[in-house]
Structure formats: structure tokens, C-alpha cells
Amino acid sequence: MHRLSLLACLFLLPLAGCGNDSAPANAQPGQTAAAPQPLAQTPQQADADSHASPKPAETKTFRDWIVGCDNGLACRAVALAPEDEIQPTLMLTLDRAAGPGAVPEVHVTGQEERLPPLTISVDGKQLAKGGTAADGAVQFDGTDAERIAAALGNGRRLAVSDDTGKAIGTVSLAGAAAALRWIDERQGRAGTSGALVARGSKADTATAPALPVIRAVPVRGEAALLDPARVAAMKREAGCETDRDLGPPQAKPLGDRTLVLLPCSSGAYNLMMAVFTVRDGKHTPAQFDAPSGMSEDGSPIQNVVDGSFENEVLTSFARGRGLGDCGIRQEFVWDGTRFRLSRQEEMPECRGSKVYLPTWRARVVR
Structure with missing residues (x-):
């Protein structure tokens, strides 16, 4: 709920301004739950993907101080x-x-x-x-x-x-x-x-505590060319603003597909970018294991804010106000199927600090 409160703050002040339990990610439809294993079993390999569902921690304010701890x-x-x-x-x-x-x-x-x-x-x-x-x-x-x-x-x-x-x-x-x-x-x-x-x-x-492990896959290759008709179709699906030019989409190689960061809407200092992938001539909304940017839980099309994809890391920085002294910073990595939250830092108080609080962290293995 703390993320929803902060995002409400981002939305309610001058256009993006501001002073769950789930099934295991590796469960497949129709599978029967595994029986409990004996304690003397071989331990999980250190670099095996733990398929953890991200649960960013709460922050706490005490008068003139704020504090947070991540899952580690x-x-x-x-x-x-x-x-x-x-x-x-x-x-x-x-x-x-x-x-x-x-x-x-x-x-x-x-x-x-x-x-x-x-x-x-x-x-x-x-x-x-x-x-x-x-x-x-x-x-x-x-x-x-x-x-x-x-x-x-x-x-x-x-x-x-x-x-x-x-x-x-x-x-x-x-x-x-x-x-x-x-x-x-x-x-x-x-x-x-x-x-x-x-x-x-x-x-x-x-x-x-041990950190959850994410096995990321290499994202080498070449990005597909985006024709205007495909870009227009993605904008319609994402409900993007059409009355002004927000700039061209970014296309980045993503292994066997192309990542598309599509400028979709903007406020005074936040540019929301809808996230798609293109494969075999078809585009689909990119999948995430946690809400990204200013996306709501369960949103079929996720966004990142002022996003970029560099060094195999997808970033988002949703500012609470132009100074950047409140908001949410996120990093995601690609596991071949979806983007996985590898780091999140937050600052719910718009009171001067550009140093954010850690709330989630995973160990990325490539």
C-alpha cells in the first residue's frame, strides 16, 4: 500500500508532482503442489533462480528523519x-x-x-x-x-x-x-x-538474509525497425496522448525480440513510456513481475518513467517533484520471458533528500 500512496501523490500534484500475495513465479497451470522434502536434501544451487515475488519493504518517518531497510x-x-x-x-x-x-x-x-x-x-x-x-x-x-x-x-x-x-x-x-x-x-x-x-x-x-536470485539472459542482437503503422497501433493500445509529439520510441535488442519504450504521456517532469516487445512481426505488452513506473497493479500495459535500457538494465525514475527529492527509482533485468525487479529505492517525503531509501534488492546472475 505504501507504493500506491506514493504514486497517488505523484499523480495528484501538478501533473505528476508531489511535496500481494501471489503464486510462485515458477508454478505451471495444472501442476500439483510438490510434497514436503526431507531436510537432508541437496541444497539449492547458489546461482539457481529463486523465482521470488518482489515485496518492497515499508519506509517509516520519525519527525525529521526517515528510514528504510530492503529485503536483505x-x-x-x-x-x-x-x-x-x-x-x-x-x-x-x-x-x-x-x-x-x-x-x-x-x-x-x-x-x-x-x-x-x-x-x-x-x-x-x-x-x-x-x-x-x-x-x-x-x-x-x-x-x-x-x-x-x-x-x-x-x-x-x-x-x-x-x-x-x-x-x-x-x-x-x-x-x-x-x-x-x-x-x-x-x-x-x-x-x-x-x-x-x-x-x-x-x-x-x-x-x-540471503538475497533472491534472478538469472538474467543475454540481450544481444539487433533491434527490429519500427514502421509508423506499428507505432500507431501500440499508441492506440496503450491509450497514449495524441495531441502532441512526445518524441520517437526507443528500440533496443532483447535477445530473440526487440524492446520498445514508447513515449506515451507526460507531466511537468515525468515522461511515461509504455513498454512493448516485438517478436516475429508481432508486438505485445512487456511482462513484469512487479508494477513498474507509474503503472497500477494488474495493468495490462506497464510503463517506465524517463526510462532507458542500458547495460542490460531497464530503469525507471518517477519523480514526486522536479527537484527529484521524492519518488521511486527502479531497475529491472530480462529473464527471457519478463522483466524482473532487481532493485528499488523510494523517498516518500519531499523534503530535500536526493538519497533514496532501499526497499528491494535481488542478486542478478548472468
């Missing part, structure tokens, strides 16, 4: 900007993987690229100085990150300054303790010596 229990907490600050000068995120001994990482980002060294303080007490450059952010790890994480749950405000001592900005810690406690609970660390906030005397022994 990789968790992220993100500081949100004040409600009245559209483009904050400073943003803070904390990442922690599942499993014993996993150390948190703290990232400082902003509207301008920051370079180390930076100084981190909470309520006037200096906690760390330095950091390393990492994809436009400054990253703190090891003992520095552990000190920062421990202070987040006990302070009121975090401040960052540059190497000259000049203040860069501050972050509210209202809700940080609850967000980190939520991570402790999800990762099975509450009451252990490895918890971020909910510390106890028990050993930190909870292991990370």
Missing part, C-alpha cells in the same frame, strides 16, 4: 530538511549493512559538492574531523562513524564545518533516536552490543 536488511536513515526549506544546504545519511560486525557509514551531502576534511559536532561537541570523498559526498566510517551514530540518538542538533572552521550547516536530530532504534530492531540487533541505540549485553550474532 541493508538499512538507511536520512535526515530530512525543515518543511519550509526547499533546497537544504546540508543533508546527512547513515547506512548500515546487516550481519555481525557491520559498521555504520555516515555521508554528508548538500546542494554543493563538499570535500574533506569536514568537522562533525553534536550539540557543540566535536565527534570527528576528516572523512573521505565518495561520489560527491563526504563519507565517515570506522570509529568516526560509530561515534557519530551513537551521538545522533542522544543529541538535538548536528553541525558541520569546513577545514577553515566555517559553519556549513546544521541537521535536526528530532526523530533520529527512533529511526536508529528502528534499524536495530529490523536487523535483530536490539539488546545487543552491536546496536546503534538499543544497546544491551547480548552478542551481535544476527546474520544477513
Whole structure:
């Protein structure tokens, strides 16, 4: 339901703007359910497709912080900007993987690229100085990150300054303790010596869950030529806008068929593209194992938003508003029959952060 709520937000504000249980994928019609197997059976091959049905996890907001964990229990907490600050000068995120001994990482980002060294303080007490450059952010790890994480749950405000001592900005810690406690609970660390906030005397022994496996197939070949009559037919089937030119379709090789990303409708900053495949001179809607883009559950024709197909990965990025500080990012891979969700990140709060929360992840084997 959380995805539906976010998509409703995407649809209801100025044209795409915003402040299930199912049978196993490998079941065949008419098959009888397999009898329970003895425990001493040969384990499934590590790279065998697990045919898991994607179930992206929920996110949770605690005042000025939001948090999410994916199905592999990789968790992220993100500081949100004040409600009245559209483009904050400073943003803070904390990442922690599942499993014993996993150390948190703290990232400082902003509207301008920051370079180390930076100084981190909470309520006037200096906690760390330095950091390393990492994809436009400054990253703190090891003992520095552990000190920062421990202070987040006990302070009121975090401040960052540059190497000259000049203040860069501050972050509210209202809700940080609850967000980190939520991570402790999800990762099975509450009451252990490895918890971020909910510390106890028990050993930190909870292991990370295994990720579902997707066996993707090679998508080499040549894309078929799309004649105007076929493009017009696909537009009619998808109910695309016809009163303006949204650009030509993209045609990409997909092994024994061609992938077609058909510009279909658009808002202020989202271009919805209907997804078809062409094979043996016939086009059909592409099949997906999870709702894509702004598609509704059960929609016969799926779409991706500002989609592309590069390096054998189909991407979609549905923005909640033009800044890109809320929405849904998705990645899909082709298994020879349908597109499978391999990664999803979400940000339901339109409050400054362009760092999204992980909600689903699979291990892709090619």
C-alpha cells in the first residue's frame, strides 16, 4: 500500500508532482503442489533462480528523519530538511549493512559538492574531523562513524564545518533516536552490543538474509525497425496522448525480440513510456513481475518513467517533484520471458533528500 500512496501523490500534484500475495513465479497451470522434502536434501544451487515475488519493504518517518531497510536488511536513515526549506544546504545519511560486525557509514551531502576534511559536532561537541570523498559526498566510517551514530540518538542538533572552521550547516536530530532504534530492531540487533541505540549485553550474532536470485539472459542482437503503422497501433493500445509529439520510441535488442519504450504521456517532469516487445512481426505488452513506473497493479500495459535500457538494465525514475527529492527509482533485468525487479529505492517525503531509501534488492546472475 505504501507504493500506491506514493504514486497517488505523484499523480495528484501538478501533473505528476508531489511535496500481494501471489503464486510462485515458477508454478505451471495444472501442476500439483510438490510434497514436503526431507531436510537432508541437496541444497539449492547458489546461482539457481529463486523465482521470488518482489515485496518492497515499508519506509517509516520519525519527525525529521526517515528510514528504510530492503529485503536483505541493508538499512538507511536520512535526515530530512525543515518543511519550509526547499533546497537544504546540508543533508546527512547513515547506512548500515546487516550481519555481525557491520559498521555504520555516515555521508554528508548538500546542494554543493563538499570535500574533506569536514568537522562533525553534536550539540557543540566535536565527534570527528576528516572523512573521505565518495561520489560527491563526504563519507565517515570506522570509529568516526560509530561515534557519530551513537551521538545522533542522544543529541538535538548536528553541525558541520569546513577545514577553515566555517559553519556549513546544521541537521535536526528530532526523530533520529527512533529511526536508529528502528534499524536495530529490523536487523535483530536490539539488546545487543552491536546496536546503534538499543544497546544491551547480548552478542551481535544476527546474520544477513540471503538475497533472491534472478538469472538474467543475454540481450544481444539487433533491434527490429519500427514502421509508423506499428507505432500507431501500440499508441492506440496503450491509450497514449495524441495531441502532441512526445518524441520517437526507443528500440533496443532483447535477445530473440526487440524492446520498445514508447513515449506515451507526460507531466511537468515525468515522461511515461509504455513498454512493448516485438517478436516475429508481432508486438505485445512487456511482462513484469512487479508494477513498474507509474503503472497500477494488474495493468495490462506497464510503463517506465524517463526510462532507458542500458547495460542490460531497464530503469525507471518517477519523480514526486522536479527537484527529484521524492519518488521511486527502479531497475529491472530480462529473464527471457519478463522483466524482473532487481532493485528499488523510494523517498516518500519531499523534503530535500536526493538519497533514496532501499526497499528491494535481488542478486542478478548472468
